[in-house]
Amino acid sequence: MNQFKILHIVTSLGDGGAEGVLTRLCTTDKKNENVVISLMAPAKYSDLLISNGITVKHLNFNRGKLTIRGLYRLYKEIKSSEADAVQTWMYHSDFFGGALARLAGIKNVFWNIRHSNLDINKTKKSTIYIAKLCALFSRFIPSKIICCAEQAKQSHIGIGYYERKMIVIENGYDLSRFHRIHVDKLSVLNEEFKSLELKVRPLIGMVGRYTPEKDHNNLLQALHLLSSKECDFFIVLAGTGVDNDNKALLDLIEHYKLSDKVLLLGPITDIPLLMNHLDMHVLSSSSEGFPNVLAEAMACGTPCISTKAGAAERIIGNSGWLVPTNNPENLADAIYDAIHEFELCKEKWNERRMIAEQRIKDNFSIEVMIDKYNEVWTN
Structure with missing residues (x-):
């Protein structure tokens, strides 16, 4: 079978869920030739893509500044790519990349939606404007619109996206x-943790970059409430x-009197290793599309506590704890219940770990995702 050439256009290759999915897709898909254009400068996933043989071009646009000259450069790259299909990622790339691909004569254009909703209090006005512009042109530019979750699909139909073109992958x-x-907390992460005595308390973690959507304030407020219950714990926070x-x-952290209970790791490269060190993973987000960190933790046998943001409920199922968004009291109660089970009900906890691991194996393998993308691209 002849390979299709898929040109991916993404706003950035920085630290984010969409960028991670794009990277997994391109590096694992062996049926097609995948080429990536990033509108911005090299970032987190650039080297990983290149080291896996993926051609990556960076247009080095300044954040928030699209110029006529820059758009013309993008048009020329698309025109010369001789791609069979263009897959765009995130709103700016959807609109500008999709429109320029059409102008370049490419008929097979596919958009990708990664947000479950657009919270006007936590989303840039320019992003909301572009999303609504995409909604107006969604009937004409894309052949299909791929959503990461059913909630993302429904919320975008609600702002005017053309329903007949929308599918969920x-x-x-x-x-x-x-x-x-198998890992030994005190040996493998000893340097990172500065010889902290982690044996005496459960190790909680949250992996997520510092953005309003991740709602670190919600998490820290919940942990402050947890401390008032004389519940012992330690948490590591990682991400850009x-x-x-x-x-x-x-x-x-200082305001909530948590300085002795929190360690900040910054961005990390070996997420599987960290997930295997955690006793449980928490996600405090107010908004998500398809929160990868939950599935990544569960695949490593690490139970999760999460707000009901985006597809969190679909991912966790009955394997962990789910609470409303923006509710630190409920989040604190859920973490408390998880710690209680971890400390006092080992058999139940081990069963929960197996349920979490199996749920990811049964529902979210990379092979299933790639097959679905290929079916869309080639039909």
């Missing part, structure tokens, strides 16, 4: 990379912007 994961391994240079985050 859930994220998939490389289970040869994300799986349970989650480090000791982030004064706003440090101020929050």
